[in-house]
Amino acid sequence: MWSVPEAALTTQADTPAKVEVRDLSVHYGETKAVDGVNIDIPRNQVTALIGPSGCGKSTFLRCLNRMNDHIAGAQIRGRVVMDGEDVYGPDVDAVDLRRRVGMVFQKSNPFPKTIFENVAFGPRVHGLRDAVALREIVERSLRQSALWDEVSSSLEKSALELSGGQQQRLCIARALAVEPEVLLMDEPASALDPISTAKIEELIHELKNSYTIVIVTHNMQQAARVSDITAYFYLGKLIEYGPTARIFTSPTRQETEDYITGRFG
């Protein structure tokens, strides 16, 4: 009909998505936690998953690196295609998948080992033994997560002596040490103070140049600040997803608008 200048609201057209999810459903016994979700996760962008508690966004996130395999009674149907290969296919090794798809958790969970050992853990379990290579990887990962300057002189200290925000950045470095392609973050800053949160958000902004990032967050303003694409989940269904700027100024679905404006009904 008539063209509207949407220059600020265009998506990255034409580059294939990093992960294509088709008809994904997850059942725990009788309960349907995720119901028929179809979504494309674009590469080198930040996709935020928002929605009320229990809407399935964390369960969905865990499908992307097959962490739901460890939950007894979880039945997963549908396809999660990364770079053309279904990660639930019979030839795919979940252990190797998790090297390519890393995860950072809501509450930081460093191992009760030294800072160095924490970051080196990932490469070690995948078979890397060379001490020089390990040191390089540890330094590189800590630099990438903006923690190197603060800990470079005390790598042999216990990771548990770091502050909350530092521990979370350590967990990010640990995840980056195995050189993943996708980084999943489950409410990474929800347990942190505003300054640490801002540092993590800045970090995410830097990291998206090299990684595809999917972040689950309860905090809508954080989704608005940090993401390129926002997806709204409700009761296991994906209601709507699109460019963040559009979702927050004029969403298509009434349910989406009700949620982000605070009309929970």
Place this chain on the structure above:
Amino acid sequence: MPQHTDKAYEEELAQLRSHVLEMGGLVEEQIAHAIRALTERDESLARETMQRDHTVNRLDVEIDELCIKLLALRQPAARDLRLITTALKITTDLERIGDLASHTAERALELSAELPIKPYIDLPQMADLARGMVHQSLDAFVKEDAELALSVCASDDPLDKLHAQLFRELLSFMVEDPTTISRAMRLLFVSKALERIGDHATNIAEMVIFMVRGRSIRHMDAVPRVL
């Protein structure tokens, strides 16, 4: 549509709407009074109208402050965000309309000392049209009616045509009888002011369409017939 879970927020938005309507009603009245002061050569009404422009300006400032407070404290999104940004822009246009009405009253004051050069037919007609456009655009704002807003945009054409017609008429007056020049010039100014009030009403209507539909039709070459 469900209400905001936070009732205080809901009330603040309602307050914003009612302030905008208040300002709009005041401004419509200003237009009516200014034209009446002109046609009835009523000096005191003219002065009163000019004085009342201060109230219009005060309302503009109050609404601005309310909008900024809402933006800072509520982090509005989607339709709430569009409501608040629309309100900010509408009040700018309303304030300009108020100024134009006030200047019209000024010209009325100047003209009241002399005899009119012709009976006032076109100007009251233009004033009615302009007032109607303002009223309708604010109606569309409160009813969130995009179709109504669109019809305001369509009413701008007739107003422009009336202005062009009056311009030619006054021009011929001035050419025939140079003593009428100062009076004709003042009348021309009033006509221009009314035409611009129509333009501002159109702006308001366009913002209302953005608020309701989430898409902007501003600054397009041709006003669409259908949304």
Place this chain on the structure above:
Amino acid sequence: MITSEAHRASRRRTVRLFELAGLLATCVGLVVLAVLVVDVFGDGLPRLSWQFLTSYPSRKPEDAGILAALVGSLWLLVLTALVAFPIGVGAAIYLEEYSTQGRLQRVIEINIANLAGVPSIIYGLLGLELFVRIMRPITGGRSVLAGALTMALLVMPIVIIAAREALRAVADSQRQAAYALGATRWQVTSRVVVPAALPGILTGTILALSRAVGETAPLITMGALTYVAFLPDLSLAGLQSPFTVLPIQIFNWVSRPQPGFHVNAAAGIVVLLVVLLLMNATAIILRNRYQRRT
């Protein structure tokens, strides 16, 4: 007004009452223990000497010593630990980390809990039949090896339970973090869970072993001697030699009529208590280190 002055006073009184009752209960226990310890130490401490620690038992009380029993106890302890620890911890790891929550799992759990409560003499009887008689070619009959195997069976349920608790205490978020990095189940268990649980596992094992140190009945049942005047060879062949332990030696001395032997028994009790104290101290030190790290 929600409370009145009378109410507040009555609440304060109740608090003080409970404080006093608790203090009394603690004191009773401590006082009784103190009396016993003081009595024993009073009798036994003077008898402690290098001679006492390095002599074999004898018909004359002043020549008798505790060497065989002490060495026997320690050696039995080590052997029991060597058997019970790997098997017990391995079973705990399997139950906790590998097996699924099926019916079999629950059956196993119930049975282990039951086994921990079985009277120790039953284990003695089992040991007698299984390790002394049936497995005589391997164990050599009533030997320290048979004794260690019997005690291992005795303490194993406790080791398993304690180890499972320690493994369970490792937060699941640690396992999740390791899995998310692409570790296999074995790597998660061996590199994250067990190292984190190790202090707890060791504490539990040491406490289980300290129970074993004090056991008398099962060892007598399966045939530990009461008069051993030699040291078993600390070699592979020595595993098959007969032995005795501190509690048995003490019991033996107490049953003799001469008062000199009663003094010896008291001294033996002192030595036994010292051994137990050292073991418990080690467990406590380990537990403190564990708490500091988490």
